[in-house]
Amino acid sequence: MAPLSTVTRALARPSVLRVAARTISTTPAVRGDSSYSSPFKGESNSTKVPDFSKYLSDKKPSSNALISYFMVGTLGAITAGGAKSTIQEFLVNMSASADVLALAKVEVDLNAIPEGKNVIVKWRGKPVFIRHRTAAEIEEANNINVASLRDPEADSDRVQKPEWLVMLGVCTHLGCVPIGEAGEYGGWFCPCHGSHYDISGRIRKGPAPLNLEIPAYEFPEDDKLVIG
Numbered sequence: 001m002a003p004l005s006t007v008t009r010a011l012a013r014p015s016v017l018r019v020a021a022r023t024i025s026t027t028p029a030v031r032g033d034s035s036y037s038s039p040f041k042g043e044s045n046s047t048k049v050p051d052f053s054k055y056l057s058d059k060k061p062s063s064n065a066l067i068s069y070f071m072v073g074t075l076g077a078i079t080a081g082g083a084k085s086t087i088q089e090f091l092v093n094m095s096a097s098a099d100v101l102a103l104a105k106v107e108v109d110l111n112a113i114p115e116g117k118n119v120i121v122k123w124r125g126k127p128v129f130i131r132h133r134t135a136a137e138i139e140e141a142n143n144i145n146v147a148s149l150r151d152p153e154a155d156s157d158r159v160q161k162p163e164w165l166v167m168l169g170v171c172t173h174l175g176c177v178p179i180g181e182a183g184e185y186g187g188w189f190c191p192c193h194g195s196h197y198d199i200s201g202r203i204r205k206g207p208a209p210l211n212l213e214i215p216a217y218e219f220p221e222d223d224k225l226v227i228g
């Protein structure tokens, strides 16, 4: 390291002092020192618009309009196509998948259910009672004063074909599964709290407030039932 006296002597020299002063100076450079020259030098109006006339098309205005219409139409068609596929993708994603749809409907072969017998199938996690009713049971279901029922409903309003009674096997009291061919009315009996349903699934006795519910179903063919 240089001794302090040597540094002091060096700083005392005029040339060293000038360099140091230039280095630490914060004064802006004088305008005349700048090498920048404005392209608008001498122009009083700096917003002068350049002349683009040599770029103007020499074709007829109608031919240019045609190209414009074509471009707008093409871009519109592409945009509409993109929007359509986006919406379609969205709807396909939101709709139920094939396995869910399969669970939503249950197909039953009615040839497998003899007259006077019950079958229970599972649909959307719930039991569904299917009863192949006899002529005597159909007559019994109709031979009643509907107005006297707790949940007044004619048998004809509960079936599509009189011989086929289709209803949810869920007690309308607290949701137990009633037992078939039991109870005081020859229909279903819920052992949980003692509700009796008749051969049309209507509540006749006990705490249940409503008849057994009828699900959506159809007969696509004479011997085929689709629930759901």
Ligand code: FES
Residues within 6 Å of the ligand: 171, 172, 173, 174, 175, 176, 190, 191, 192, 193, 194, 195, 206, 207, 208
């Ligand atoms: S749940 Fe059926 S009678 Fe209560």
